[in-house]
Amino acid sequence: MSRGILDGIVVLDLTRVLAGPYCGMLLADMGADVIKIERPKKGDDSRAFGPFINGESAYYMNLNRNKRGVTLNLKDEEGKKVFIEMVKKADVVLENYRPGTMEKLGLGYETLKEINPRIVYGCVSGFGHYGPYSQRAGYDIIGQAMGGLMSTTGWPGGQPTRTGTAMGDVLGGLSVTIGVLAAVVNQIKTGEGQKVDVALVDSVVSSLEIITQIYLASGRIPERIGNRYESTYPYDSFQAKDGSVVIACGNDKLFKLLADEMGQSEIVDDPRFNKNTERVLNHAVLKEIVEAWTVNYTIDEIQDKLLAIGVPTAPINTIDRIVNDPHIAGAREMFVEIDHPVAGKTKITGEHIKFSDLKADVRTPAPTLGQHNEEIYSDFVGLSAEEIENCINKGIF
DSSP states (O other), X not given: OOOOTTTTOEEEEOOOSSHHHHHHHHHHHTTOEEEEEEOTTTOOGGGXXXXXXXXXXXXXXXXXXXXXXXXXXXXXXXXXXXXXXXXXXXXXXXXXXXXXXXXXXTOSHHHHHHHOTTOEEEEEESSOSSSTTTTSOOOHHHHHHHTTTGGGSSOTXXXXXXXXXXXHXXXXXXXXXXXXXXXXXXXXXXXXXXXXXXXXHHHHHHHTTHHHHHHHHHOOOOOOOTTOOSSOSSEEEEEOXXXXXXXXXXXXXXXXXXXXXXXXXXXXXXXXXXXXXXXXXXXXXXXXXXXXXXXXXXXXXXXXXXXXXXXXXXXXXXXXXXXXXXXXXXXXXXXXXXXXXXXXXXXXXXXXXXXXXXXXXXXXXXXXXXXXXXXXXXXXXXXOHHHHXXXXXXXXX
């Protein structure tokens, strides 16, 4: 098996569903030995989430590839002892329980760092481990709503809109990954561990960038504006013959190139459009002008015309176009085939972080429930086959 950039880093992954498993997935793709710890018999809730291939969840398979999997009952005293033995040899623990859950089990950060002072403890929850809302349940839609993302997503006059994917969870997963990696660097330098506390809501708020600054700087509450951008124009979606394209003119030079290609060079000198600030103010009129041109061409024709002159543009791809795109799916390998022991050959999303030498990639399929119990509990904890079988019969594994 090829060596990854995080080769030698051992991660105990107690997380389930999306935000936490996304972090574990990234660390595993980068070469860490991520041990997925699930409840006996049932496992991660997402094992029951569709779509399914031969009864196996594609949702689960995508987020838990490259991990080894065991089952362990952390409510059982013997199960806790096994987990503590694992913590002694681990570098990172990941969890996304409601704050306080691990403390009730006697396995919170303050306890684990006494067992292993080097341990990096990464936790992601709806509202973080302190503050008046910390005990509230956190789901992606809660993060998007409370974090303000939904209030500015959608069309003028329309309803607040959740993004098409679980962006709150993904942002939380990315954030805890960044925090964990920073803490591992500190661990290597100082020998000391760290607790990394990430909230879905905080992650969404951080992502809003210009949206919050508009209010903080001017007192204006940003509203839903569709696909255009607050700070520059034309930077929007436009109707084509067979779909929609986005055109992103981030400065006066690009706008002039667009105007020339449309055969309307004169609008560059129009006082409504001769400066970016004026184009933003008069975006509705300018959109009509640009769209009167784009509707005459297909999305690929528009892309070819504008890219040839250096104007940033792209089709609003449907998923079937993405998975067949020669750059995204081909050169960048964003969809890879795995051979799962139950689902068989299937495709999942590839790793988006590229390194020059030590490749981050998909090496093994997601584990079946408890697949590596014998392997890990014998090699990692030192239990005999008889002891492992006994623990399985008692519901500990």
